[in-house]
Amino acid sequence: MSYCEFFKQCTGFYPYPWQEHFSTWSGQSIAVVSAPTGAGKEFGAVIPWLYSHKMSIPTTTRLVYALPTRSLVEQVYENTRQVVTASGLPINVYCLKGGFIEHGFEQDLTQPAILIGTQDQLLSRALNRGFGVSWGQRPLHCAALTNDCRWVLDEIQLTGVAYSTLVQLYKHWQELGTFGQTQLCLMSATFDDRPLEGLEVERFELDAADLAHSGLAAKVARAKPVFKAAVKGVEDIAALVEAKHLPESLSLVVVNTVERAREIGKLLSNLTPLVIHSRFLGIDREKLQQKLKSYQGVIVATQVVEAGVDLDADLLITELCPWSSFVQRCGRSGRNRTHNAVQIHWLDYQQWQPLPYKAPECEATRDRLLKLPDASLHNLAQIPLPKLDLPSYQLTTRDVETFFCTHHKNRKTTYTVSHYVRDPTAFTVSVVWSIEPPERLPHQKFTCPVPTNELKDFYKSCGVKHLVWGEDTWEQKEPEHGDVVWLPLAAGGYSQERGWTANPNDKRQAYSLEVEPKYNDPPFPYALPLGTHLQDTEAALREVIPYLQMLEIPELLVEELCRCARWHDWGKAHQVWQAYAQAQGELLAKSTHYGSPMQMKGYRHELASAIAAAHQGASFLSQYLIAAHHGKVRDSLMPANRNERFNVKVLRGVELGTHLPSVEIAGVETLPAVELTISGKAGNWEKQLNNLLREYGLFRLIYLEALIRNADIKASQYREEKAKHGNSN
Template sequence: MEYEALFRKATGLQAPYPYQVKLAKEPWPDTLDIPTGLGKTAAVMLAWYYKRRVQKDAATPRRLVICLPMRVLVEQTHSNINQWLENLGDWASAAGNDKVSVHLLMGGENDLTSWADFPEEDMILIGTQDMLLSRALMRGYGMSRYQWPVHFALLHNDALWAFDEVQLMGAGLQTSAQLESFRRSFILGSNSRSLWVSATLNKNWLATVDFKPYLENLAQLTLSPDECANNVIQARREAVKRLSRAQTALTTENTKAKAIVYAQALTQEVLEKHLAGTQSIVIINTVERAQAIFGALKKHSPNAELLLIHSRFRPPERKALNQALSIPPSTEGPGRIVVATQAIEAGVDMTSRVLFTELAPWSSLVQRFGRCNRYGECNDSGGADVFWIDQDSELTNPYAADALALARDKLMWLDSASPAHLPATDEPSPLVSVLRRRDFLELFNTDPDLSGFDTDISIYIRDADDLDVQVFWRDLIQGVEEQTQPSRNEICRASLSQLKNYLDKRKGEDAAWRWDALDGKWKLFREKVRPGLILMLNADLGGYDAELGFSPEKIKYAVTILPDDSREQVEESYDGDARSQQNHPVELALHLNDVEQEMRNLAHALELSPKDAEATARAGRWHDTGKAHEVFRSTMTACESMAAQKNTLWAKSPCRGRHKRPHFRHELASMLAWLTHRASEPNADLIAYLIAAHHGKVRMSLRALPDEKSPETGTRLFARGVWDGDTLPGIDLPTEHIPDTTLRLDIMQLGESAMGSSWSDRVQRLLAAQGPFRLAWLEALVRIADWRASRKEQEDRA
């Protein structure tokens, strides 16, 4: 199918724009600079689809990763892409069907089996920069820490990153450039690349310390002169948008007492300009002021349809708002007034006859202007009006004062907000913390420090004033211990300041709990609020309303709890071994053989080199040999149905108890057995690492955990429930006999020992030789082979 026909079938539109055809038929550019309202999302997604599925272009990665700055954009993008794929007859609700599956990476849900099980399939991943960049930095927000390496691997190998609306990314934009520079300098497991997309793209924003050398040769795609003369494009570029300053201004006086005076004054002006039968949009820079103006409009305009849009809603409420926005207001009625924050600034496909906006950086204002007379639909009826709201220099939050001053200087000389009349974006790159190569490599170690904390990556993801946490509400009358992890539908984003405000207002009450991964239980939250947290809040203490969203001060009544039929476990404890505790027992030798075969199948599908294919297959063959350990054997036969099977070595069992040694990790025993017998083989250290890391719990460091107790004889080394001198019986496999083993832990000590170099030295050499992307890629593939084999074994026995 030719691209033009494919585009028409997918979108239902008559024909693609010339730039969309170029994107599909020519080599990928690095930047896409196209005015708002001209179908950039469709251009990127359908170009990827055409190259992957029609042209079978090996240079186009399997996974399209669409990174958006705001959560409100994610659902709309997800819905549009699903519809386009359905129209093409190539959409799947889940991976594993040889069709293109689409996945939301939103946090608060276990999305592993939905996409990470299938690295050889074409798929589309959509998420916010918080969710995606945190995973790309090996510190994924809202997910199990033990799955961080898998998502890291799949997002850096065989992935095309499309960073959309980059002018809103803040610190995340510089991080995206740094990550691309690292992918160009380290070895990759499979080809990956980046594409930066915006209507207000300044290439110099990408001039970070490591990406700057690549800047001169970046390929850019933008509208040609002929395209600018196209009738449809010209109608949008020259849409009539009269621009003037609003009478109301934001001042230190009228923002006192929760901005009541400001809200009332602006409401009066908005109602004067609003026209019946049309849509007006009011864009406000903070959630709190937007909520105040929405409340004032409800009092003074009871007839008009009113909507409040911001990023502090749960998914069901956001979905209802998106559905309401997709239906134009009746031309016969009083019309609609939408009050919104920056969440509506970009990507949201909507338009208005009248637009009010608070002063913002120039690139943001250009995006906001794009929500007015977006398609030139008002040109024949007198055009549209845009009013910008000035503000005192002391009231710049959440933006920098310099950026607002530059924007004001431009506005003072303009009387039109039409795209063709707007000056170019020339704002300097913001001053942010830049991720350096050494810092990035240190993130490869996923063990928390001795105090239980992780490196704070928030400074590399968002600006300091725009950092988020995630919260959800539960009825805790029945107790805290019984509460499960949240489903995606329960999660609501909150800023650090909002959550701090919430907790300050409820001091002395048990308001928030955090999941402790080490102990596997909920603990009362008494710490400093920091980005990336997922907190369970007491629904009885209020804080959320379906119409207003998260509002710590205004909502005192109980929060409505969502149904629990979709709740899933996200986190697991360090001691947890759910993948070994299955409904149907599986013998150890059979499982080792199955994993090896799954790994060889995966290596063939992904066209791994013979060297990598053999190393990962050997790791699969040996990965669970530590399950022959007496501690594991006793757990697998501790229930009544397995009591008569104590002399058989089991990989899976229906017994659900905990190991008698706290923190026992069978993968450590497996790795020690491998080094005992096969340390002289080629790639021995790589295979040892792949064996140890196959649950994400034993990776770069090897030490006893803080509460781990020593063996009976105090001189024995111990770590992760394994004691120096422990023994494993031999295992007979179809292709190899694994002898009896006495486990030694010399390698947990620094320096050389009878076993050779320490574990720390070995893995640091591996990281230097393989690079973080390739090492994580091989690590993830062995884990996925294990998951696949385990799933098929249970399906066969069922």
């Protein structure tokens, strides 16, 4: 099947010339796609990757599509799911945005997948500091987003610091190495090339053939008259909307702050406007998103509608903003229909603060608009771009290696990735309201993004109790950007209609919560023998050897991984763990009923497994991969809890000098009885890990971790599926 025919199968129409040209990109260099709103960047980026999988052309296993706003993610996610269904390919599409995070992609890195999410959710995961992800699970997410991936960053002019961070991260992927290719595509209607200096770039732009295309030319040339509207305050804006809005049409008002959006919404109560901003619970925002489809009436919104949201307004009223943002706002009017008349009114003010933007940026836009009678895509493309003040933070090798490490509460400082993935005005925490703190971390759809400083001011002024999710439980501490924070439902501060208000009198009704699955030792359908599980885990890893060979992982390393899989739960043979599993005679890997975790006194079976492997002559790589298979024991053997004193005789709950009994793996080997002792100092672990990082690079090493963890998950799933069908053998 030709690419053009496949494109038509997926979309119902043939590609534009530039989209067909882009399908030839090999991924060896950075792709820069410069095309106006409505030129089909989304399909142009997704379908070539799908076509490669359709035709078995070598490409990456995962496509990662990063966007600046949640609303844009929702649209691209739904469109991509439809395209994948039409393609006939068995590929899963996952959504990752504040308020809605889909899991599963991290549990099998060998299966093709598309990840669509906001820049902060995806980049924080690529830096091993995934927002809203428990510490033990973060390495899995990092592995999935830093090896064998094609990254697409769309609407880069709206992504702020994320643009520079992703380019720097791309350089680290190239220099430190990954398994499989790691590719980068950047797309926007407006571009600033400065972060790309010194890098090999391949450009894709509209040319004469595109402008001669009847469908695309109609979008590019359609007129959008522009008018200046002098206003003094929100009352004038509301009056302008009432004067210009036509019944049974769509009018869009875009302002720069949540407060102004709310105020205008109140003044237009007679028109029952839809007020949209980013400070809603995910479950409430989903309802708003549904209302947007085929909506007629007045929408009052903040910047959340700027990028790619499929609105086609007849009337656009907008505050001054940076030029790139204005171009995006124009894209929400006269977007799809080409026959209707549209108008754009920009608000000329004298005394308002342009926050969150800088005054010179807005003034530069004003100067351009005074000379612009028509904001057609063609006219906008002719206007030189202002020199952007691109935010950027240097991302050094030391930084990414620090993020590779486990979070230790006993360290004097903690590294945050917030300033690498989002602008300071967007520094938020995720707030959940409930009568009692949920048992585990809630799904993000049940949380609301709230500016970190606003939340601190709220609970301090009201004397409200709050808790912050730590490594495995809720803690009493000050929240940092990206944290999940619990507030009692009675604390208020949230309105179901208006979102986050910081008013304690606004109280949402109680809502049902879903929490993250309990990854450690959930009850199993039946008592699973330890030897059986070890054999299953090795078998699960051997199943993906052809895939590992495609990644050019050496044969000797593959065999070492298989042995790690076979030995990974050896430490469960210890009497402490077997008592916890309430085993009766036979050594178990899974139990139908577990005792209290307290009785294990912090015993980490994976560290005991690694110590036993060391006694069998296993390399430190094997020891590390075995110890890391729950994400709890990775870069240090020091206590994770700052209140726990270090005991050289008890490491992560493993009492040195105790024994593991022999373990029979039927038809494979018998693991001998082992005394759990460590030669040298526990601090040697960190030194040896530094040697591994130099040998393999952090991205490859974290990927190898994930392969063992994936095999463990698949082995358990295999037995669970057999149990469902009445077969436990």
